[in-house]
Amino acid sequence: MSVTDRPDETTTAPRWTRYVAVGDSFSEGLWDDPDGRDAPQRGWADQLASHLSLRRTAAGLAPLEYANLAVRGRLLRPILRDQVPAALALEPDLVSVIGGGNDMLRPSVDVDGLADELERTVVRVRATGADVLLGTGFDVRDSPLVRATRARVAVYNTHVWSIARRHGAYVLDLWGMRSLADWRMWAEDRIHLTTDGHTRVAQAALVALGLPPERDDWDDPLAPLPPAPRRDRVLADARWLREHAYPWARRRLQGRSSGDRLRPKRPDPTPLV
Template sequence: MTSARDPEGPTAPRPADAPPGGPAAAGDPPRWSRYVAVGDSFTEGLWDAPDGEDAPLRGWADQLASHLSARRTAAGLPALEYANLAVRGRLMRPILTEQVPAARAMAPDLVSLVGGGNDILRPSVDVDRVAADLERAVARLRADGADVLLSTGFDARESPLVRTTRSRTGVFSAHVWSIARRHGAFVLDLWGMRSLLDWRMWAEDRIHLTTDGHARVAQAALVALGLPPDRPDWDDPLAPLPPVPRLERVRADAHWLREHAYPWATRRLRRRSSGDARVAKRPDPLPVD
């Protein structure tokens, strides 16, 4: 995971586009004081419910905010202020037209803008248009003076179903790197995370991450921001498991089709979303405890 900034490279952003300051030295507290996360179910934290299904969701962005805030308070600085406006099921256009303006109104100095996965699942998606819309939003946030954390898509080559979107995800991820280079943004490189190729990192629906998956992504986000991770094994692959018996695989696939694929397809046909009528879980920038 890395930043798209390279002050020594021949294609480095123009000074006017570069984020304020450079990568933090080891031990330096994070410079950001207000962080706003926008996006879809990935940033909302779907399936990361360590305190039970009835407890609030957490997710990688919440964990990133906790890491940043802890490092600030350890250095004697005020706690990080954090808001999370992400809502499951959102396409890129609503993220950019609804969540980004609300985020800009909060005057953050760090924004994570991660979306596009729900668009890419649709075969009719125009990936170039989605990327062009994303770039306009990044330009506005950068003009406000905020640092921006973008993200590539996941490499779904190990997924029997979602890997059909792999070529579209690859094109979108290439756009993300180019946008970051032009505007001096940071990039969370999910595509390159080896640990996420293991299906033990994925929840029952085979689209969202488990608690351990979200924790590893939070560590990758620290690295993307130029900060040292808290756990050195954040991207180490897991030890391989023995092969799963065929009957067990068939039963697991049948359960997935009944409990997850069919309801998702039904919502699509009805032009509904799992996030309809839902609101942001943390709509105001409050200090992180």
């Protein structure tokens, strides 16, 4: 939803001509890999760009130009310091600045300090005339892995909404998405979204920008499944610890990131036809 008065986007083609996404694995689209793990990841930002471009071309306008500078593992400060200036050099009129999830995993994170830096960045982007799409964090109350971060995420979300109100930004409200409370929306690592999860977030992004979604059931909860047998849950937890939690903890101890030596998958704005 928009937090300021905006033109009625529901009856016109999207006005944006060049969209640049910055962020971490969420905006890179990690685990949304319909073409295989070795192909570039496709996520909600890519789907949003496609929707915007299709609506523009259907109205007889030029297709949207799109770049994605997000890289997995990035903390918020490097996103703001490195990716945002690179994004502004591309002269976009829409920039999504969504990050902070990796920061919230650290107990010593300075949430208020991060919010101050985010606000300065939003002011900088808005001064160019570009619109800004921010995003809240997920509600992690049902996640044994990151439930301890819930209070930090809630404080950060409050800052995001306040920043958006003060500077006329849009907000992708991930905390409020009911469908994301279902584990079927989450990948094997229990931190990133599945393809269906990314698809639903793309719909939420359209709504956040004041546009009608492609599907009315984008946030409907899934039909409940019967509880899994305890043995299956124990085996799944053990596999997750071995394949995901342990490698993540080892990288943390070694000061490494999953995104080390990775470059943005779509560094140049190109038309989406």
